[in-house]
Amino acid sequence: MLLPFALILVVLLKVVNANAQSSVTITTTSGRLQGIEGDGVTSFKGVRFGQPPTGSQRWTPPVAFVSNSTQNAKVLGPACVQQFPFAVAALNELLFNNPQDPPTEDEDCLFLNVWAPSTKPTNTTSSLKPVVFWIYGGALVFGTGSVPLYDGMSLASNQDIVVVTSNYRTNVFGFPGAPDLPLQENNLGFMDQELALQWVRSNIQAFGGDPDRITLMGQSAGAVSVAEFVSRHPIDPPFRAAILFSGATPNSAPFSPTAFGPFNDFSTALNCTQPPGAERLACLKALSADVIRAYTNGPTSGIFGAVVDNVTSFDDNLNRILLNSTARVPQLVGNTQNDGTLFTVGQSNLSAFLDSFDLGGIISPDTVRALYPGQNDTNVIADAYRDIVFLCPASLWTQAFVQSGISSVFRYEYGQLSYAFCTYSSYITINLPIGAVFPDLQVFPNAGAFHASDLQEVFGTYNASTATANEITLSKTYQTAIANFIKNPDQSPAPNWPKYLPGNNTKTLARLAYNGNVDTGNFVQAEKSNSQDSPCTELWNIFLV
Known part of the structure; x- marks a missing residue:
């Protein structure tokens, strides 16, 4: 029986496409990563850099994930749980969440992605590639590295640089503004970003990247995140330059207890009515992420964001700049x-x-x-x-x-x-x-x-x-x-x-x-x-x- 020409063509195209890509393995602190090499770029997606911030670890600082096991790094990881502000929710999802094929959401979301030119350096130091570490925007309430908009293939291929995108916790999961926590442990999303950058510093040379030539690049809340990186690393910053698209933080309002309002309202609405503290926090940790998401995406939720803690976020950035108390890097x-x-x-x-x-x-x-x-x-x-x-x-x-x-x-x-x-x-x-x-x-x-x-x-x-x-x-x-x-x-x-x-x-x-x-x-x-x-x-x- 003769196959129709169109069917033969489809089969041949699949074979050619399969031959154009090959598996590649790189050893990192997260394990032996199995990625894909094709079109001059090696890609590693869904690389776990942090332990799951779930269950009893909800609202705790991230902990590095370390493994010797083989990891599948060929598929993008889930987005962190999203909150889309209400009046423009549909527009935000259209622009920033790929609504025709949105990424899955999961509280277990501390994953990053790497795109690197396939041509490896001939010298382990002098010919390493510059690296860009991307931080997405979304008002610190939504956003993910797992959407086509932030795919690093073109940048890596056309510009001969290593591209890293990373997830961080957003909204109430990442920036709870909770009086139940130490003030310095409220900006968990910023801590996630720091941990991801530490992973890059430790591992990027295996991908042909230069850990001493990392540029932070962010947009909107991602640019604000870059600004906070600059502010909190006055000595030996773990990056050499910064790009801020549509976002900077000259000064912020000093910390006020009113910042706890959205979290207190959230706790009451979900029937965790104990006074702020360990008991109320335990009640909230027992709730499913789906229940929490339903509330934060509903009409009575407040908006969650960073608090000034003078560790990860500051209220006097302009003075810090003028006093040389920030990273002194090109921008x-x-x-x-x-x-x-x-x-x-x-x-x-x-x-x-x-x-x-x-x-x-x-x-x-x-x-x-x-x-x-x-x-x-x-x-x-x-x-x-x-x-x-x-x-x-x-x-x-x-x-x-x-x-x-x-x-x-x-x-x-x-x-x-x-x-x-x-x-x-x-x-x-x-x-x-x-x-x-x-x-x-x-x-x-x-x-x-x-x-x-x-x-x-x-x-x-x-x-x-x-x-x-x-x-x-x-x-x-x-x-x-x-x-x-x-x-x-x-x-x-x-x-x-x-x-x-x-x-x-x-x-x-x-x-x-x-x-x-x-x-x-x-x-x-x-x-x-x-x-x-x-x-x-x-x-x-x-x-x-």
Whole structure:
């Protein structure tokens, strides 16, 4: 019996694909890892670095996982238990949780992933590859390294670097804000990140990576996490450079017992009504993760986050920078041009917006409008959110480091909502977005170059079926610039990208991909260093320092 040609072709393609990948084994402190080698990259996924933080170990600092056994490292591990804030839960899941095939969730989630170029160094020291350690965002309440957005294949293959992504506990599991615990044991997610980085330092040379050339890279809450790394490692930091996409922590509010409110409400709602302490904690540890998730993703839950403990998180970062009490490492810091739109979808009431920041009785709407002339209130709200949460902190953070004597600081702003106008008649005008604002990324109204829209360009994980030629080019250009910094953080990452010098007498703010410029030669436009900062200096910095 003759097989149909199509069936023969399918069989042949499967054979070719199987031959293109092969198994590879590397010995680490987590055991003998069985990964996959193919297309010039070896990948190891779902590598356990921490013991399961479950049962009696719930809400305890992570403990390193050590084994001599063989481990299957070919499949991504589960995400930590997620909390998706309610008003924009569906949008957050669309953007950050791969809803068509979401990762499974499990309280046992301390896993990491490694992508490394297959070509091993010829010398055990001089030719080791630089390493990037990625920390995802998600407001410290959701996020995982187990989604396609953060796949390290393209970065490792195209840029000849080792890429590591790692899970950390989020929301009430990782940042409980519990009076039942010692204050210094509340930021468990930051401790998970530290443990994962320790694993990388101990093991990455086996993958061809250089433990002395690790760059921390994070976005949003991941960038805040990187900032906290910088703040708490003033001596011999376990990394040599830092990249902060849309997130920095100039100063935080000092610790207040009100931080315990969401955890106390959570305990009461789940019928653990004992006074704060060991008995109440035991009651809560006896609950299943599913029961807890149902509450935290319900309408009565609060939002959980880091507390200032002066061990993992500080309230005086700017002073620490100026006093040389932080890591003295090169940094690349910035924001997207429309970082605020994702968080202000559907908002047009400026007074209500100010109330949400507890500024309603302090600042008038007209005062804010004057900072953003010629814009309607919807855009004013989005830009004000961007400035308060992302742009002004980046300005303060970079300025402090330059003032403290760190010369290798690079500041950027990514993308511009810029249009080419094509008029076909006196009645019809079509607006064609250019620059970093691509049609396949406009997934909600007024999106623009929105928060996290730059990540798929950095990781090279854009949708190949919908991406325009300009988007593909931009991804290659931007990814190369970021990799250049990872390889040598003391040199300009791209042509015309100078080291940052604050003030109005220099042009060192790098505008990236503005006005359709996506090629290596024109990707960076150096603008006046403080050109974006007037709302910060005129108003918002008062509330940030």
